[in-house]
Amino acid sequence: MRSLTAGFLSTIALAMTALPTLAQVEGIQRPARGQVAVPLPATPGTVVVTPPPGTIVVPPATGAPINLPLDQPRRLQDAPPPQNFIAPGIEGIYAQLRQPARFREAPLQPYEPYQNFPTPPDASKFNLRQIVVKFVEGSAVRFRKDSLLVSTDPADTDTSARLRRAGLEPANVAEDLNSFNDQIRSFKGFVSRAAPGVDELDLLRLRQAAERNTRSEQPDANLFYFVHLPEMGAEQAQGVLQSLMKHRSVEAAYFQPIPFNAVDKPPTTTLSVTNSQGYFMATPAGIDVSFARNLAGGRGEGVRVSDVESGWNINHEDLPPLGFTFGVNWGDDHGTAVLGEIAAL
DSSP states (O other), X not given: OTTHHHHGGGOEEEEETTSOOHHHHHTXXXXXXXXXXXXXXXXXXXXXXXXXXXXXXXXXXXXXXXEOOSSSOOOGGGSOOGGGGSOTTOOOHHHHHXXXXXXXXXXXXXXXXXXXXXXXXXXXXXXXXXXXEEEOTTOOEEEETXXXXXXXXXXXXXXXXXGGGGTOOHHHHHHHHHHHHHHHHHTTOEEEESSTTSOHHHHHHHHHHHHHHHSBOOOOGGGEEEEEOOSOOHHHHHHHHHHHHTXXXXXXXXXXXXXXXXXXXXXXXXXXOGGGOGGGSOTTTSOOHXXXXXXXXXXXXXXXXXXXXXXXXXXXXXXXXXEEEESEEOOSSHHHHHHHHHHOO
């Protein structure tokens, strides 16, 4: 949940040869009680009817992912809308979230407040024209028209009891927001949701599902916002950030970090880094991969996984041949590192 401010909308699905795709995993029409699901079809684009009835759809491969230019700052609002990440006709997480919410409040482990981290006004590392703001839990702060306000919608106030732990009441938050909105207008800035392409109700249901699964309170992703500043000096931008942090309803505020791609160490030739794979070791240093390899299936043979994100260098020498890709490939470093850990040649 805490990484969403930097760009969870850049999610896309990619799979290596012989590995299932997100669409394959999410594309199953789940069998009714008493039915048996059949294996995934091997050929993309095929439709297999199960006996008894049930359909598995695998979308055709779309070729290499779309790459966005990396020579300019990447912004969340530049990401394509969520429907671009789901193959047409596929039942995925968005379809599941549209089901009626079934959630009853249960005793949960307390919420761990979102940690503010220092972002000095360094224009080379942080976007000084974009401040990430997280409001306190239970505040029901929502963006309507061109301002922030305290929502009274039942869906937005389902965690209102959590506001009292911050020593605030809705009236205090409303007063805070009046000052917050006035301040932003005074320097000709504006506010936007941190997740503009995702429906508020979807984020609500994701939080509820996470709380059911973890039995712990989770942060309300609808409480994250971007404050966009006009061009100004670093010292003035720092002053704006500090003034926003003074509002009692603001849990955290910081400059948006600027993402950048990793650079290969010269020479760019193949080298063995086996000795650096500390996760092979026994706990607590690693996950004891060496021991697991003594067991049947311990090398992962026959195991199928999907990497659902972005940031792959699809031409990297250590990656196996790519099979299905879908969506937008944003960057080329993080996803490459992930695949390197689970499937490097």
